[in-house]
Amino acid sequence: MTGFTEDELVQAVRTILGGAAPGVLLGPGDDAALVEPGAHVGVLTADLLIEGVHFERASIAARDLGHKSLTVNVSDVAAMGGSPRYGLVSLGVPPDVELSWLVELFGGIRDAAQDYGMSVVGGDTSRAECIVVSVAVTGEVAAAGAVTRAGARPGDRVVVTGALGAAAGGVRLAREGDRAALTSDWGRALIAAADRPSARVGEGQTLAGAGASAMIDISDGLARDLGRVCAESHVGAAVRLADVPVAEALRPFGAAFGVEPLQLALGGGEDYELLACLPPERVEDARAALRERFDTALTDVGAVRASPGMVAVAADGSERPLEPSGWDHFAA
Ligand SMILES: [Mg+2]
Numbered sequence: 001m002t003g004f005t006e007d008e009l010v011q012a013v014r015t016i017l018g019g020a021a022p023g024v025l026l027g028p029g030d031d032a033a034l035v036e037p038g039a040h041v042g043v044l045t046a047d048l049l050i051e052g053v054h055f056e057r058a059s060i061a062a063r064d065l066g067h068k069s070l071t072v073n074v075s076d077v078a079a080m081g082g083s084p085r086y087g088l089v090s091l092g093v094p095p096d097v098e099l100s101w102l103v104e105l106f107g108g109i110r111d112a113a114q115d116y117g118m119s120v121v122g123g124d125t126s127r128a129e130c131i132v133v134s135v136a137v138t139g140e141v142a143a144a145g146a147v148t149r150a151g152a153r154p155g156d157r158v159v160v161t162g163a164l165g166a167a168a169g170g171v172r173l174a175r176e177g178d179r180a181a182l183t184s185d186w187g188r189a190l191i192a193a194a195d196r197p198s199a200r201v202g203e204g205q206t207l208a209g210a211g212a213s214a215m216i217d218i219s220d221g222l223a224r225d226l227g228r229v230c231a232e233s234h235v236g237a238a239v240r241l242a243d244v245p246v247a248e249a250l251r252p253f254g255a256a257f258g259v260e261p262l263q264l265a266l267g268g269g270e271d272y273e274l275l276a277c278l279p280p281e282r283v284e285d286a287r288a289a290l291r292e293r294f295d296t297a298l299t300d301v302g303a304v305r306a307s308p309g310m311v312a313v314a315a316d317g318s319e320r321p322l323e324p325s326g327w328d329h330f331a332a
Pocket residue numbers: 075076079216217219
């Protein structure tokens with residue numbers, strides 16, 4: 001690293017992340033952190049964000065990247081029905097990165113930790129060829145309350161939180177680089193969805209409490225992530241295309257750039273909404289609880305079936321295979 005020493009960076013990070021936090025006996029700065037273990041089962045997850053693979057330095061603000069690096073991990077904890085507790089952040093830093101950029105990155109990490117009621121307690125830095133943000137998050141979940149991908153049963157309803165496809169729309173729009181579109185209300189909404197996603201922590205716990213038989217966060221698109229649940233649960237699923245909650249901002253984007261909004265909702269990634277399977281009699285209560293507690297929509301998009309494979313159901317009731325990449329409207 002040039003322009004600043006590793007000690008200067010560590011000092012800056014301690015200033016940004018330091019301070020007393022619940023459960024943290026010793027925070028960043030020593031050989032290791034000391035935390036209270038918590039009363040429940042531990043949830044552990046890790047995620048890598050690599051420049052040129054997961055993001056481009058020029059197209060995301062450092063603060064947003066920091067926030068997102070924690071969010072993608074917290075989303076995995078949420079998908080188990082758990083709550084996040086502690087985070088470790090390790091960075092690969094190329095020589096041309098300024099200390100101010102790293103301070104912004106850690107500012108975003110601190111903002112996210114506050115949003116999710118957790119503490120970042122340590123990490124590491126190293127010189128690298130490109131920016132690497134490696135985050136590990138621990139959380140906890142009551143043993144009986146953990147929800148995996150493996151419990152879906154034939155007859156369960158498939159439900160999703162929020163609306164889908166906006167993040168994928170944002171990525172496409174950033175690539176188009178159309179100034180008028182980027183500064184429109186819908187353009188800003190799409191970019192924000194891509195750069196500043198939120199993890200659905202409270203919603204995940206509510207869905208777990210409502211009796212979810214399986215759950216996953218939608219990081220790679222509804223079709224692909226539902227496919228993962230089906231594979232782990234040894235079931236199939238039918239998705240009614242007309243019921244898929246397509247993000248509003250995708251409609252003007254689709255009209256302007258000739259993109260099918262439903263395609264992005266089914267096949268686009270990085271929404272970090274939750275997909276759960278619920279016994280039919282639990283859906284109404286879960287929907288009411290999500291609306292009341294979080295003002296989050298819950299949409300019934302289809303059903304779990306005993307027969308393997310996923311199908312897309314059109315408005316007229318006809319069925320065709322649902323590919324992991326989404327629904328190909330040219331195949332209609
Ligand atoms: Mg996940």
